[in-house]
Amino acid sequence: MKVIGYIIQKEFKQIFRNKGMLPIIFVLPLLQLLILSNAATYEVKNILFAYIDEDRSASSRELIEKFNASEYFDVKASYVNYKQASEAMLKGEVSVLLHIPQDFERNLVRYKKTDLSITIDAIDGAAAGVESGYINQIIQGFNKKIRLELLSFSNGNSKPVRIETIPSFWYNTTLDYKTFMVPGILVLLVTMITLFLSGMNIVREKEIGTLEQINVTPIRKGEFIIGKLFPFWVIGMGLLTIGLILAKLIFNTPMLGSIGLLYFYTSFYLLVILGMGLLISNYTDTQQQAMFIAWFFVVIFILMSGLFTPIESMPKWAQWFTELNPIKYFVEVVRMVMLKGAGFTDILPQLIKTLAYAFVLNVLAVWSYKKVS
Amino acid sequence: MKEENVIISKGLTKRFGGFTAVDAITFEVKKGEIFGFLGANGAGKTTAMKMLIGISNPTGGEAMVAGFDVHTQQDAIKKNIGYMSQKFALYDDLTVAENITFYGGIYGLSRKQIREKRTKLIETLGLGEIAHQLVGSLPLGWKQKLAFSVAMLHDPQIVFLDEPTGGVDPITRRQFWEMIYKAADEGTTIFVTTHYMDEAEYCHRVSIMVAGKIEALDTPKKLKEQFEVSSMNDVFLRLARNIE
Amino acid sequence: MKRFLGFVRKEFYHIFRDKRSLFILFGMPVAQILLFGFAITNEINNVDIAVLNQSKDVNTQEITQKIDASKYFTIKRFLTSEKEIEEAFKKGDIKAVINFEKDFSEHLIKEGQGSIQILTDATDPNTASAITNYISSIIQSYQQQQNQGVQMDYQIHPEVRMVYNPELKSVFMFVPGVMTIILMLVSAMMTSISITREKELGTMEILLVSPLSSFQVIVGKVVPYIFLSMINAAIIIFLGITVFKMPIAGNLILLGLESVLFIITSLALGILISTMVKTQQTAMMISLMGLMLPVILLSGFIFPISSMPAPLQVISNIVPAKWFITIAKGIMLKGVGLGYLWKETLILIGMTVFFIALSIKKYKIRLE
Numbered sequence: 001m002k003v004i005g006y007i008i009q010k011e012f013k014q015i016f017r018n019k020g021m022l023p024i025i026f027v028l029p030l031l032q033l034l035i036l037s038n039a040a041t042y043e044v045k046n047i048l049f050a051y052i053d054e055d056r057s058a059s060s061r062e063l064i065e066k067f068n069a070s071e072y073f074d075v076k077a078s079y080v081n082y083k084q085a086s087e088a089m090l091k092g093e094v095s096v097l098l099h100i101p102q103d104f105e106r107n108l109v110r111y112k113k114t115d116l117s118i119t120i121d122a123i124d125g126a127a128a129g130v131e132s133g134y135i136n137q138i139i140q141g142f143n144k145k146i147r148l149e150l151l152s153f154s155n156g157n158s159k160p161v162r163i164e165t166i167p168s169f170w171y172n173t174t175l176d177y178k179t180f181m182v183p184g185i186l187v188l189l190v191t192m193i194t195l196f197l198s199g200m201n202i203v204r205e206k207e208i209g210t211l212e213q214i215n216v217t218p219i220r221k222g223e224f225i226i227g228k229l230f231p232f233w234v235i236g237m238g239l240l241t242i243g244l245i246l247a248k249l250i251f252n253t254p255m256l257g258s259i260g261l262l263y264f265y266t267s268f269y270l271l272v273i274l275g276m277g278l279l280i281s282n283y284t285d286t287q288q289q290a291m292f293i294a295w296f297f298v299v300i301f302i303l304m305s306g307l308f309t310p311i312e313s314m315p316k317w318a319q320w321f322t323e324l325n326p327i328k329y330f331v332e333v334v335r336m337v338m339l340k341g342a343g344f345t346d347i348l349p350q351l352i353k354t355l356a357y358a359f360v361l362n363v364l365a366v367w368s369y370k371k372v373s
Numbered sequence: 374m375k376e377e378n379v380i381i382s383k384g385l386t387k388r389f390g391g392f393t394a395v396d397a398i399t400f401e402v403k404k405g406e407i408f409g410f411l412g413a414n415g416a417g418k419t420t421a422m423k424m425l426i427g428i429s430n431p432t433g434g435e436a437m438v439a440g441f442d443v444h445t446q447q448d449a450i451k452k453n454i455g456y457m458s459q460k461f462a463l464y465d466d467l468t469v470a471e472n473i474t475f476y477g478g479i480y481g482l483s484r485k486q487i488r489e490k491r492t493k494l495i496e497t498l499g500l501g502e503i504a505h506q507l508v509g510s511l512p513l514g515w516k517q518k519l520a521f522s523v524a525m526l527h528d529p530q531i532v533f534l535d536e537p538t539g540g541v542d543p544i545t546r547r548q549f550w551e552m553i554y555k556a557a558d559e560g561t562t563i564f565v566t567t568h569y570m571d572e573a574e575y576c577h578r579v580s581i582m583v584a585g586k587i588e589a590l591d592t593p594k595k596l597k598e599q600f601e602v603s604s605m606n607d608v609f610l611r612l613a614r615n616i617e
Numbered sequence: 618m619k620r621f622l623g624f625v626r627k628e629f630y631h632i633f634r635d636k637r638s639l640f641i642l643f644g645m646p647v648a649q650i651l652l653f654g655f656a657i658t659n660e661i662n663n664v665d666i667a668v669l670n671q672s673k674d675v676n677t678q679e680i681t682q683k684i685d686a687s688k689y690f691t692i693k694r695f696l697t698s699e700k701e702i703e704e705a706f707k708k709g710d711i712k713a714v715i716n717f718e719k720d721f722s723e724h725l726i727k728e729g730q731g732s733i734q735i736l737t738d739a740t741d742p743n744t745a746s747a748i749t750n751y752i753s754s755i756i757q758s759y760q761q762q763q764n765q766g767v768q769m770d771y772q773i774h775p776e777v778r779m780v781y782n783p784e785l786k787s788v789f790m791f792v793p794g795v796m797t798i799i800l801m802l803v804s805a806m807m808t809s810i811s812i813t814r815e816k817e818l819g820t821m822e823i824l825l826v827s828p829l830s831s832f833q834v835i836v837g838k839v840v841p842y843i844f845l846s847m848i849n850a851a852i853i854i855f856l857g858i859t860v861f862k863m864p865i866a867g868n869l870i871l872l873g874l875e876s877v878l879f880i881i882t883s884l885a886l887g888i889l890i891s892t893m894v895k896t897q898q899t900a901m902m903i904s905l906m907g908l909m910l911p912v913i914l915l916s917g918f919i920f921p922i923s924s925m926p927a928p929l930q931v932i933s934n935i936v937p938a939k940w941f942i943t944i945a946k947g948i949m950l951k952g953v954g955l956g957y958l959w960k961e962t963l964i965l966i967g968m969t970v971f972f973i974a975l976s977i978k979k980y981k982i983r984l985e
Contacts, residue, residue: 006478014466020899024906032910038926039914039933042659042743045924089780091957092943108771116775123950125785126659127921132777133750139775147771161725163760164732167749169739170706177742185910192906200898209460215428216456216533217479218448284637288810291901292641299909300648308919309657310744312664312712318656332709339740340707372428372447 003219007227011201015231025197025235026242029189033182033243034250040181040308044130049073050085051098057105063142067098072134086119095121096131108146171254171339182253183334184307186243190266191273191327192298194236198229198277199294200287207286215371225366229274236270237263256341265333265347268354272326275361282368301327329354379404379531379562380425384434385443387420394420396585397434402564404530407557409573410566411609412582418566419459419535421582425564426533427451439530452481455524455532459539461516465509469500469519472508473526480527494522514545521552525561532556534565538572550575573605581612588612620828624837628811632841642807646799646849650856653791660787661747665693666713667705674722676731680759684715689751706738713737713748781866781950792857793945794918797938799853800846800876801883801912806904807842808887813900816891839884846880847873866952875948875962879941882965885972886937892979912938940964 016022049067053060067073076094079085088094099117107114118135122128172179205211214224247253277294284290304318305327311319322328329350336342380402387395395417402408412418423429425438427447436443439453463472473494477487495504498518508516517537524532538546557563565576573579573593580590589596589612593605600611633639670677685692693711696702705711716734718724725731735752739745782789815821824834857863894900914920915929916938922930933939940961947953955962
């Protein structure tokens with residue numbers, strides 16, 4: 001038992017003495033948390049907008065003004081013909097083009113209907129869909145206004161019925177994407193650091209020969225493994241703490257649930273990650289190999305974790321696969337506890353699955369660590 | 374006083390697939406002996422030693438080290454032996470004192486014992502001024518002496534040294550062998566592998582491995598008489614030529 | 618020259634003998650492309666929602682049916698009171714609740730107006746907006762149906778054209794994106810590791826004392842990775858074309874050349890990293906931790922740069938990946954040539970020169 005203490009002492013000394021690594025372990029992730037959380041947003045803003053107005057009527061000018069006034073669109077230029085405009089779109093200077101034909105106003109008044117043409121750069125399909133939605137909204141609003149004005153001159157037909165939809169956004173009334181992303185990114189950073197460090201650690205001792213030296217001592221492999229991994233568990237929890245403080249201070253991320261619950265869950269989650277790191281280092285010979293394999297799994301797990309894209313949108317086979325993804329559970333728990341105030345019973349399914357995962361992985365890892373070859 | 378055998382090997386074998394690295398070696402080492410385990414690079418010395426120190430499972434044969442079976446009692450063996458690897462495996466980013474403390478702790482010594490030994494060691498080796506320097510910054514000779522001392526920290530019955538003098542100058546080598554003599558005088562058995570044939574002269578008895586088999590086993594004096602040569606180097610050359 | 622080639626050959630041996638690393642090197646892009654192509658998407662499908670119908674009249678039932686029939690939504694539960702809403706959201710399986718007001722049909726007939734509340738779990742604001750929009754549009758089209766008898770005068774008909782990607786396929790976004798990430802990370806990481814490993818093992822000094830100039834040593838170390846990365850790029854494009862039917866509108870050769878340029882930029886970055894660190898571990902951690910997230914998030918790969926706050930948009934300009942993604946998308950999807958991309962190309966060249974110059978300077982300082 002005391003032996004574990006000696007190993008832990010040595011590990012901590014080595015970690016903190018490594019002046020080059022310290023900023024990478026502590027400063028880099030937190031810096032990324034601060035900066036990158038601001039980058040993550042699916043909102044589409046500052047849409048590069050241009051128009052061709054062949055009508056130049058009061059109506060067309062009014063419609064263009066509506067786009068100008070909108071906070072989503074950035075009116076960049078107006079063009080004389082379509083060729084000019086598509087040239088600009090090719091260059092990437094314009095994303096949305098509004099083309100108002102010559103008899104726009106006249107047709108509207110005389111024939112009670114008129115056409116418009118919208119061209120959208122759809123390379124980013126998702127963004128294009130969103131932009132199309134915004135455009136529709138503006139045009140519908142304009143249409144309604146015009147109709148009311150024009151209708152007041154004619155006899156009213158029977159009034160159409162109107163169904164009003166009232167949206168209500170729970171847990172995130174401002175639809176702030178950061179509220180969603182900050183906890184997720186924090187999860188990512190804690191996972192990456194813990195996995196990479198633990199994965200490389202034992203391999204490094206293999207490479208420099210001290211592992212063999214230790215294998216000749218009477219130390220039990222359980223003692224050795226616990227001593228080696230415990231410091232990284234501490235670092236993981238430490239990063240979580242600092243990250244949470246930053247999230248609260250700088251992003252004002254809500255913390256509706258119990259922090260204790262979050263720590264409780266994380267302490268088990270880290271066991272999964274450390275087990276993975278240990279398993280990887282048992283099967284690799286060089287640090288490079290260990291890093292590569294760890295990287296491979298991390299990227300796949302991150303992409304399939306529900307952090308950047310929702311799991312519900314994945315095909316059934318992929319959703320099945322995410323059951324094996326520990327990061328998915330962590331992301332879910334963090335969001336449920338912090339943003340919805342979930343309690344112990346609410347996260348029980350994730351907790352149980354994580355515990356099972358930790359158990360299996362660590363048993364495998366310890367079994368595969370051979371003091372004797 | 375009857376001399377007991379602290380290492381007994383009978384037909385010890387290690388095979389890797391179709392390749393036999395250690396081919397049924399049989400020998401004994403007496404308590405307090407300095408036993409030289411010689412052979413060219415690749416002859417199988419290190420593989421054989423790994424079986425004796427309990428980090429490699431033999432494919433065949435038997436061996437007892439410090440009274441324990443190498444097949445089934447590997448942990449007990451490790452409690453009673455010391456080991457110095459070829460790479461002088463000390464932690465470059467820990468200080469001299471910290472390395473001693475660490476290995477002392479790993480061997481299960483009490484805090485008091487560690488403190489005493491550490492002080493004694495630093496004094497004996499004359500490391501007083503550099504006790505708090507990182508091992509990485511030490512010259513090779515100091516590392517070597519430190520590694521040996523660390524291997525002896527828990528007063529083991531037998532100490533295994535794997536090519537302990539690689540890369541050091543002759544004076545340091547001499548000093549190192551003086552440390553070995555002192556330990557042997559105090560009753561520790563020394564099992565040392567080397568490919569420096571002149572170091573064989575320093576041993577009580579030597580064995581010479583060629584291609585996995587022990588082809589010679591006796592005192593250096595008797596071997597030189599047997600092959601009618603004047604140096605262990607020549608013994609080895611003769612042996613190698615005979616095999617061909 | 619012969620010596621140099623011999624050195625390059627040794628580097629190739631190193632790489633190809635390390636089967637595990639090789640497997641990851643080539644397996645990684647394949648795995649990512651497949652994931653992105655088949656599993657990862659923002660579109661919503663079969664979202665589980667609940668309905669709270671306090672009216673239970675003709676209109677509300679018709680609307681409910683319409684929503685259930687849509688491929689976007691699956692009505693999982695019918696709630697009986699507003700208290701149950703919080704419970705449903707907390708459990709996490711319900712993403713939205715549709716709440717019809719009492720006496721909906723009556724209001725519709727008497728006052729010509731009825732209201733429906735769409736409550737969404739907005740912890741993921743993006744999905745919440747999308748769900749709200751889809752439900753709204755289903756309700757709107759129902760409204761349209763109801764008003765068919767009534768003349769809708771003064772109707773503006775917008776005709777929307779999606780160009781470059783009419784089917785709004787997401788493959789167009791991620792193939793260039795994955796290519797960029799893999800090329801950048803692999804090149805930078807592998808180079809920095811390769812050079813620092815020689816430093817750690819001590820064999821670097823041997824190389825430097827050899828007749829090879831230090832320039833040749835560095836170039837020799839880097840050359841194999843150019844080939845490796847090109848193969849990776851080819852695999853990714855090949856998969857994009859065959860599995861996902863992504864068309865290449867532009868010049869494939871230009872794409873190849875620009876890819877080589879970007880690979881060299883990333884390699885130069887790897888060399889710079891190796892001059893700044895002492896151990897492999899540090900090199901790897903900087904490459905992975907320091908490059909991965911910024912490249913994914915700031916390059917315009919997943920999140921549009923134009924939507925980011927201004928300071929981040931400025932920072933994204935120093936991420937080489939951002940420029941290459943623009944180039945790759947331009948060539949692959951818009952079919953443009955160098956004439957349109959000269960600015961981005963020049964920037965990449967500039968960055969490469971800068972990284973190399975800085976590396977040389979740091980290297981010289983160390984020698985003195």
